[in-house]
Amino acid sequence: MKKLINDPDAVVDEMIEGMCTAHDFRRLEGTTVVVRADAPLEGKVGIVSGGGSGHEPTHAGFIGDGMLDGAAAGEVFTSPTADQISEMIQACDGGEGVFCVIKNYEGDVMNFETAMEMAEMEAETEVESVVVDDDVAVEDSLYTSGRRGVAGTIFVHKVAGAMAHQGGGLSEIKRVAAKANEHVGTMGMALTSCVTPEKGEPTFELSAEEVELGIGIHGEPGTERTDVMSADEIADHLTEAVLEDLDLEGGTEVVTMVNGMGGTPLMELYVVNRRVQEIVGEAGLEVWDERVGDYMTSLDMMGCSITVLELDDELKELLAYPAETPGLTVVE
Amino acid sequence: MKKLINDPDAVVDEMIEGMCTAHDFRRLEGTTVVVRADAPLEGKVGIVSGGGSGHEPTHAGFIGDGMLDGAAAGEVFTSPTADQISEMIQACDGGEGVFCVIKNYEGDVMNFETAMEMAEMEAETEVESVVVDDDVAVEDSLYTSGRRGVAGTIFVHKVAGAMAHQGGGLSEIKRVAAKANEHVGTMGMALTSCVTPEKGEPTFELSAEEVELGIGIHGEPGTERTDVMSADEIADHLTEAVLEDLDLEGGTEVVTMVNGMGGTPLMELYVVNRRVQEIVGEAGLEVWDERVGDYMTSLDMMGCSITVLELDDELKELLAYPAETPGLTVVE
Numbered sequence: 001m002k003k004l005i006n007d008p009d010a011v012v013d014e015m016i017e018g019m020c021t022a023h024d025f026r027r028l029e030g031t032t033v034v035v036r037a038d039a040p041l042e043g044k045v046g047i048v049s050g051g052g053s054g055h056e057p058t059h060a061g062f063i064g065d066g067m068l069d070g071a072a073a074g075e076v077f078t079s080p081t082a083d084q085i086s087e088m089i090q091a092c093d094g095g096e097g098v099f100c101v102i103k104n105y106e107g108d109v110m111n112f113e114t115a116m117e118m119a120e121m122e123a124e125t126e127v128e129s130v131v132v133d134d135d136v137a138v139e140d141s142l143y144t145s146g147r148r149g150v151a152g153t154i155f156v157h158k159v160a161g162a163m164a165h166q167g168g169g170l171s172e173i174k175r176v177a178a179k180a181n182e183h184v185g186t187m188g189m190a191l192t193s194c195v196t197p198e199k200g201e202p203t204f205e206l207s208a209e210e211v212e213l214g215i216g217i218h219g220e221p222g223t224e225r226t227d228v229m230s231a232d233e234i235a236d237h238l239t240e241a242v243l244e245d246l247d248l249e250g251g252t253e254v255v256t257m258v259n260g261m262g263g264t265p266l267m268e269l270y271v272v273n274r275r276v277q278e279i280v281g282e283a284g285l286e287v288w289d290e291r292v293g294d295y296m297t298s299l300d301m302m303g304c305s306i307t308v309l310e311l312d313d314e315l316k317e318l319l320a321y322p323a324e325t326p327g328l329t330v331v332e
Numbered sequence: 333m334k335k336l337i338n339d340p341d342a343v344v345d346e347m348i349e350g351m352c353t354a355h356d357f358r359r360l361e362g363t364t365v366v367v368r369a370d371a372p373l374e375g376k377v378g379i380v381s382g383g384g385s386g387h388e389p390t391h392a393g394f395i396g397d398g399m400l401d402g403a404a405a406g407e408v409f410t411s412p413t414a415d416q417i418s419e420m421i422q423a424c425d426g427g428e429g430v431f432c433v434i435k436n437y438e439g440d441v442m443n444f445e446t447a448m449e450m451a452e453m454e455a456e457t458e459v460e461s462v463v464v465d466d467d468v469a470v471e472d473s474l475y476t477s478g479r480r481g482v483a484g485t486i487f488v489h490k491v492a493g494a495m496a497h498q499g500g501g502l503s504e505i506k507r508v509a510a511k512a513n514e515h516v517g518t519m520g521m522a523l524t525s526c527v528t529p530e531k532g533e534p535t536f537e538l539s540a541e542e543v544e545l546g547i548g549i550h551g552e553p554g555t556e557r558t559d560v561m562s563a564d565e566i567a568d569h570l571t572e573a574v575l576e577d578l579d580l581e582g583g584t585e586v587v588t589m590v591n592g593m594g595g596t597p598l599m600e601l602y603v604v605n606r607r608v609q610e611i612v613g614e615a616g617l618e619v620w621d622e623r624v625g626d627y628m629t630s631l632d633m634m635g636c637s638i639t640v641l642e643l644d645d646e647l648k649e650l651l652a653y654p655a656e657t658p659g660l661t662v663v664e
Binding site: 015021270273302303 | 334335336337338339343346347348349350351353354385386388389393523524540543560562563564566594595596597598599600601602603604605606607609619622623624625626629631632634635636654656658661663
């Protein structure tokens with residue numbers, strides 16, 4: 001196995017150390033939870049998220065003004081524990097409660113639910129949450145009942161974070177987060193498997209002649225394996241599936257995201273974006289903003305996902321609200 | 333070959349199309365030159381750069397307020413032509429001249445020099461330039477006399493761009509760009525070879541048990557091949573080589589950059605950054621800022637480079653000056 005690591009068992013711990021020196025983050029002692037250095041912010045609802053490691057910059061990379069206050073990291077591709085999530089919730093409560101953005105994986109949902117109950121009981125923290133399930137590929141999957149939560153989660157972080165920074169309360173935040181989740185769709189694909197530090201070899205076999213469409217961010221099975229396709233064919237397949245799911249009227253404003261899975265060069269993501277814009281244009285949609293880059297990765301997997309979010313004036317305002325995080329910055 | 337591309341011959345063209353829809357860029361017709369949509373900016377020195385494609389976000393990703401006005405892209409790992417560079421220079425001249433940031437590769441240096449003469453002759457554009465040669469690994473290399481220009485170039489973009497936005501003239505910009513270049517050092521390494529779209533197979537052979545230290549951003553030979561090393565051993569080797577070259581006194585302020593080569597997960601870059609900070613701390617240096625991410629890549633190569641820039645008050649002020657680009661944002 002060739003990786004820039006020391007010990008597979010220490011990789012999350014050491015990643016968090018390297019993150020906390022680089023950014024204005026604070027690690028909760030004895031945990032793999034990272035919060036903004038000045039958390040909790042008095043008078044603001046705390047916004048938190050979390051999940052398995054290996055998806056960086058998700059989630060800690062979105063900690064900062066206008067987005068998240070905290071992120072709980074589990075081991076690679078493993079949910080963080082309820083204890084740690086509860087500690088995070090309590091550390092981010094500035095008196096107005098805490099809102100949790102949860103990706104729809106059984107472990108995450110269960111541990112966040114337990115943690116929310118713990119925080120309510122132990123510290124009387126008011127909590128609310130949204131479970132993001134933007135992946136249009138499959139209805140149930142290896143670790144999920146219903147649709148998986150994938151890169152569309154970044155937009156939910158953004159709108160929830162902006163609403164909180166504008167002084168919105170828990171119910172307002174829940175409303176806009178749920179609205180974003182309801183109007184976003186994503187579908188991904190892989191050219192190669194990722195290699196986890198623990199296993200040291202590909203998570204699944206994919207021959208040199210095949211690609212997998214509809215794959216999850218942990219290498220969970222997708223919808224089909226096909227012969228290697230061109231970038232345009234892949235963009236067509238993914239974007240059309242997302243648009244079919246969203247079923248938008250012509251003239252609708254959208255934001256698009258071409259997200260890299262970690263091992264794919266930015267050059268290729270732009271090639272994909274070129275075709276995505278053509279398809280979205282042909283569908284009569286108005287593209288208000290485009291994002292291209294690595295937002296939610298699967299370690300070193302080669303591949304991409306395509307996300308489309310349907311906008312209204314409120315969502316546009318929240319997406320345009322200033323944010324300053326390592327993984328995404330919006331300048332006024 | 334598994335890549336998100338359509339045709340190896342069209343990849344640069346299609347990348348630029350996908351870039352120009354995503355960002356506030358304008359492509360000069362019939363070229364692979366990208367400039368900011370509102371170029372030239374009257375009354376400001378234009379800052380431009382360029383080089384082979386395959387290093388994204390370098391260089392076009394640094395176009396925006398406070399950094400570059402234009403970037404000329406050659407074919408993958410191939411210098412842009414003098415004609416195109418000259419067109420870029422003329423398109424970015426707002427009456428105060430244009431400053432070129434050139435990485436030290438023979439093709440780039442030759443074509444930029446020819447282009448600068450062409451722009452002076454054809455349009456009486458005043459031009460100045462700096463040749464960046466921050467790679468401490470080897471003295472001469474496959475495409476270079478003297479040291480190669482690598483990731484430290486991003487800091488030169490930043491200080492030149494900030495000086496230009498503050499109203500600095502060509503000579504002031506040249507002075508600070510040269511100062512940044514003089515005080516920056518970088519060294520890289522690869523776990524794997526990159527695969528170019530044209531060749532479709534690894535550029536060089538590197539066995540599963542080996543890594544290459546001191547490698548260039550096109551896979552040019554480095555200083556040595558060794559057995560697979562831990563992240564800490566790699567960080568030690570690279571950082572120590574850079575610090576030895578810079579020969580800094582204790583208490584000196586520096587900025588560090590752990591740069592990903594394109595195929596390496598962000599998780600691993602943070603693991604490397606953790607150790608870099610330990611070494612820099614043990615050397616008695618004061619870290620003023622840390623950057624971790626993909627800034628100058630080699631397509632899908634796995635590996636990283638480590639950059640250290642020695643600071644003074646002027647360089648700090650220029651690095652902290654606001655910038656808004658796809659690849660690097662500095663918020664006031």
